[in-house]
Amino acid sequence: MSGFFVMGGYAAFVWPAYGVSALGIIAAVVLCWRGYANAKARLATLEKNTP
Amino acid sequence: MLRYANPKRFMDLSGRVLPWLGAGTAILLSLGLYLGFAAPPDYQQSDTVKIMFIHVPAAWVAMMTYGLMALSAATGLINRHPLADAAAKAAAPLGALFTTLALITGSLWGKPMWGAWWVWDGRLTSFLILLFLYLGYIALWNAIEDEPRAARATAILALVGAVNLPIIEFSVQWWTTLHQGESILRPGGPTISAVFLWPLFAMALGYTLLFFTLWIVRIRTEILNRRARSLMLGLA
Numbered sequence: 001m002s003g004f005f006v007m008g009g010y011a012a013f014v015w016p017a018y019g020v021s022a023l024g025i026i027a028a029v030v031l032c033w034r035g036y037a038n039a040k041a042r043l044a045t046l047e048k049n050t051p
Numbered sequence: 052m053l054r055y056a057n058p059k060r061f062m063d064l065s066g067r068v069l070p071w072l073g074a075g076t077a078i079l080l081s082l083g084l085y086l087g088f089a090a091p092p093d094y095q096q097s098d099t100v101k102i103m104f105i106h107v108p109a110a111w112v113a114m115m116t117y118g119l120m121a122l123s124a125a126t127g128l129i130n131r132h133p134l135a136d137a138a139a140k141a142a143a144p145l146g147a148l149f150t151t152l153a154l155i156t157g158s159l160w161g162k163p164m165w166g167a168w169w170v171w172d173g174r175l176t177s178f179l180i181l182l183f184l185y186l187g188y189i190a191l192w193n194a195i196e197d198e199p200r201a202a203r204a205t206a207i208l209a210l211v212g213a214v215n216l217p218i219i220e221f222s223v224q225w226w227t228t229l230h231q232g233e234s235i236l237r238p239g240g241p242t243i244s245a246v247f248l249w250p251l252f253a254m255a256l257g258y259t260l261l262f263f264t265l266w267i268v269r270i271r272t273e274i275l276n277r278r279a280r281s282l283m284l285g286l287a
Contacts, residue, residue, distance in 0.1 A: 004088070007097075007098040007099075007101070008092050008097040008098035008099075009097070009098075010097060010098050010099045010163055013099055013102065013159045013160065013162060013163050014098055014099060014101050014102055014159075016159055017101075017102045017105060017106070017155070017156040017159040017160070018101075018105060020152065020155050020156070020159075021105045021109065021152050021155075021156060024148055024151065024152050025148075025152075025261065028145065028148055028265060029265065032265045032268045032269055032272070033268065035268075035269070035272045036268050036269075036271060036272045036275070039272045039275035039276050039279065040275055042275075042276075042279050043275050043276075043278055043279045043282070046279050046282045046283065046286075047282065049286075050282055050285070050286065
């Protein structure tokens, strides 16, 4: 198992690559979803206040 | 296709497709990660080959995104279709993200394998230009307040910038680059072993579906925002 984390001596390159990719993707998913939820809520409020 | 492109239709259809796309993305990325980490070290690259499983898909999606963005922009320009403009606008930040990820992961592979974080060879330089094109496109959208004018100006930028796509693609053939040439989609079949090919395919497909999922969410957001804006104009 420890060999898995060592990555053949290249842990310092492999894990940051995966870390940055995961971070970027998770951030994109959260931001996209939050943007959508906000837009939906804003439109709902506007529609409620429109006669 | 433009028939499905009226905003109401798009909202109905995309709302139904989205959960499936999201589920497919999750399954493929999990499978790709599992296969990737189970793959043996490469005889030359050792375990840095694992970086390929996230580098190549990010680079592929970065280029595909630009193609789709330019196509949407052209449709917006020629057919004056407002949904096409929204689609082009929604794609750009995603393209910038995948381009950045491809550059960072490539750099993290280059240091141990080439001995350099960065070299100014044809492939790397043209890919850096891709990032600048995305950033310029986003900046231009933000700089012009009038939406139809912004759509037209950005569409022209996107189309002019599309010339960079074949440059990236063929850079490894035209110039002597440090970046290796084609090893998957080449005449005579892939030159890499199946134990590396499968995780690469799963990740590439996973990244592609991830892009489409996020793209659709962002187009939907844009449609809702436009509706909200026109309502506010009506109220004012």
